[in-house]
Amino acid sequence: MNTKSLYQEVILDHNRKPRNYGILDNASHHAVGHNPLCGDRLDISLNLSGEHINHIAFHGESCAICKASASMMTAAVKGKTRADAEILIQEFRDMALGKLNLDGHHHLGRLTVFAGVRDLPTRVKCAILPWHTLHAALNSVTTTSTEVTDDSMHAPVDSAS
Amino acid sequence: MTPVESILKPQIVSAFDVERIRADFPILKLKVDGKPLIYLDSAASGQMPQPVIDRLVSYQTTQHANIHRAVHYLSEIATAEFESARRKLQHFINAREDREVIFTSGTTDAINLVMHGYGRKFIGAGDEIILTTLEHHSNIVPWQMLAEEKGAKIRVVPINDAGELLLDEYEQLFNEHTRFVSVMHVSNALGSINPIKQMIAFAHARGVPVLIDGAQAVPHMKIDVQDLDCDFYAFSGHKMCGPTGIGILYGKADLLEQMQPFKGGGDMILSVTFEKTIYNTIPQKFEAGTPPIAAAIGFGAAVDYLSEIGMEAIATHELALLNYATEQICRIPGVRIIGTASLKTAVLSFVVDGVHPHDIGTLLNQEGIAVRTGHHCAQPVMQYLKIPATSRASFAFYNNMAEVDTLVAGIRTAQNVFV
Structure with a gap:
């Protein structure tokens, strides 16, 4: 893949003007996600009303891919049920890891602009971190990391000097 | 002009x-x-010139066998080429003797060797090890492991905003508990060249030995370990036109002789019975098992190439x-x-x-x-x-x-x- 297609206008736009950016007061669920390999840190808070995600917000320090992914994720899951969000999380992870058939049935819609990361192993985690953190928040895990060993998103990233 | x-x-x-x-x-x-x-990205790993690639191929196609073992033709020539590579490295850093040059798998392995061989024998509870803020994780983590095991303490030399070590603060860290200094010659993250000769002299005046992590220095400048008077100097082949999986620990012979072995196995022994094993002399004492022979010979070719330039x-x-x-x-x-x-x-x-x-x-x-x-x-x-x-x-x-x-x-x- 030409990496140019990763930095598409929609991604750049969400990086410049992230949606749902900030902190949610009185959040019912909250988690912080870390990528220790690059120092990225993402804070996600949300309010569940019954099974529905009524409000969601994120903030943190990250690269453009991670920030845009978080922004588009919050827009996508807002108003959805927890179960629907979990389906999106699974589909997004599968897409980033190259395991999803993009021509088949899925619910990702515009989120497929991130499909290009599957060809950039060192950037896969940047795109997945928000989803990983949302999954943790929904399951009442307050801190998580891209290096959690039982996680399917674990992909090798260089650590040479 | x-x-x-x-x-x-x-x-x-x-x-x-x-x-x-x-x-x-x-x-x-x-x-x-x-x-x-x-x-x-040569600070992470350098590229390899054709003469070194050719040397690896010629070794592998005409000279390969295990070393220091058999009496046959190939084993003798492989042993001779391996030891010749050691002498090339010795001359490249101006070590006094070839037995002061130990083949390791790289800088990290070399630092771990000193931690196990010297640190675990001579550093104990309450002793202090001086490192610097600039260090690569490979020159931090082994010493933390030692400190945890022995109840020793890590002291850290601070830097200024330019990325230079604060020498005054370094000198103030010394006290009667200081047992070891381990410092990088050149910062991999920032490129700072540290005043190690001065730091070594200061430590030696207080009887404290010094290890230099030279991984980022040897590829870029002439290194003379006798002039520096460092006790240990560690570096890697793959950052200087050589293969991965090979590095050097230089150590002063008297210190290496006092140290305990790091890894046990073949080649590092003189005799083995179930009652008692007699260790080999240096450098073999620290080279257990079959070494990366081709990589060592390739490393020798790499320093030939660099010396020619x-x-x-x-x-x-x-x-x-x-x-x-x-x-x-x-x-x-x-x-x-x-x-x-x-x-x-x-x-x-x-x-x-x-x-x-x-x-x-x-x-x-x-x-x-x-x-x-x-x-x-x-x-x-x-x-x-x-x-x-x-x-x-x-x-x-x-x-x-x-x-x-x-x-x-x-x-x-x-x-x-x-x-």
């Missing part, structure tokens, strides 16, 4: 022909996404690259160079306003430019500077000025994407 200079100068210029050198490196002909590769000529060319790149990058608005020590190797760490280093790395890759992004295995440096990561362009003698221009254009292109 004096008459003498006018005679000498053209010779110096013609002696170092970067385009002729580049022709020795087949990988530099590679294209990435249709663009010529601009390799600016001359480390002074390499240092001169790299300084010109550093100065030019520093000047050009400083001119880009919104770009800040991280690490501005007065003495530096050709390492340029930088941050770009509003653009994360990982995005810079991916966008530069799109232009065929290979840089490293991240914390460079030196998280304490990043914590001190209060930045999560940098982009790092690291130059070698096979880089040219045109590549600096491409880097500068690439940074500007990346900035434009985020405008």
Whole structure:
């Protein structure tokens, strides 16, 4: 893949003007996600009303891919049920890891602009971190990391000097 | 210009022909996404010239057998070539004797060898080990493991905002508990060249031995371990035109002899019974098992190659690259160079306003430019500077000025994407 297609206008736009950016007061669920390999840190808070995600917000320090992914994720899951969000999380992870058939049935819609990361192993985690953190928040895990060993998103990233 | 200079100068210029050198490196002909590769990640790993590749092939095709064992033709020639490589490395760093040069799998392995061989025998509860803020994780973690095991304490030399060690603070860290100093010669993250000769002399005046992590120094300058008077000096083959999986621990013979072995196995013994094993003499005492013979011989060929060019000529060319790149990058608005020590190797760490280093790395890759992004295995440096990561362009003698221009254009292109 030409990496140019990763930095598409929609991604750049969400990086410049992230949606749902900030902190949610009185959040019912909250988690912080870390990528220790690059120092990225993402804070996600949300309010569940019954099974529905009524409000969601994120903030943190990250690269453009991670920030845009978080922004588009919050827009996508807002108003959805927890179960629907979990389906999106699974589909997004599968897409980033190259395991999803993009021509088949899925619910990702515009989120497929991130499909290009599957060809950039060192950037896969940047795109997945928000989803990983949302999954943790929904399951009442307050801190998580891209290096959690039982996680399917674990992909090798260089650590040479 | 004096008459003498006018005679000498053209010779110096013609002696170092970067385009002729580049022709020795087949990988530099590679294209990435249709663009010529601009390799600016030599601090992570250097590229290999054809003579070293050829040496690996000729060893593997005509000389390979296990060493120090059989009496047959191949074993004898492999042993002779392996020991010849050791002597090449000995001369390259001006060690007094070849038995002071131990083959390891790399710098990390060499530091771990000293931690186990020296540290676990001579450092105990309440003792103190001095490290610096600049250290690579490989010169922090082994000592933390030792400190935890023994109840010893780590003391850390601070730096200033330029990335220079604070020598006064270093000297104040010494007390009656100080047992060891381990410090890097050149910072991998920032390029700072540390005043190790002065630091070694200060430690020795207090009877404290010093290990130097030379992984980022040996590829770029002439190293003389006797002149430095360091007790240990560790470096890696793959950062200096050699293969991966091979490195050197230089140690003073009397210290190496006092140390306990690190790994047990074949070749490091004189005799074994279930009642008692007698260890071999140095260097074999520290070379258990079959070593990476081809890699060691390739390392020998690499220092032959570097010696032929001359480390002074390499240092001169790299300084010109550093100065030019520093000047050009400083001119880009919104770009800040991280690490501005007065003495530096050709390492340029930088941050770009509003653009994360990982995005810079991916966008530069799109232009065929290979840089490293991240914390460079030196998280304490990043914590001190209060930045999560940098982009790092690291130059070698096979880089040219045109590549600096491409880097500068690439940074500007990346900035434009985020405008």
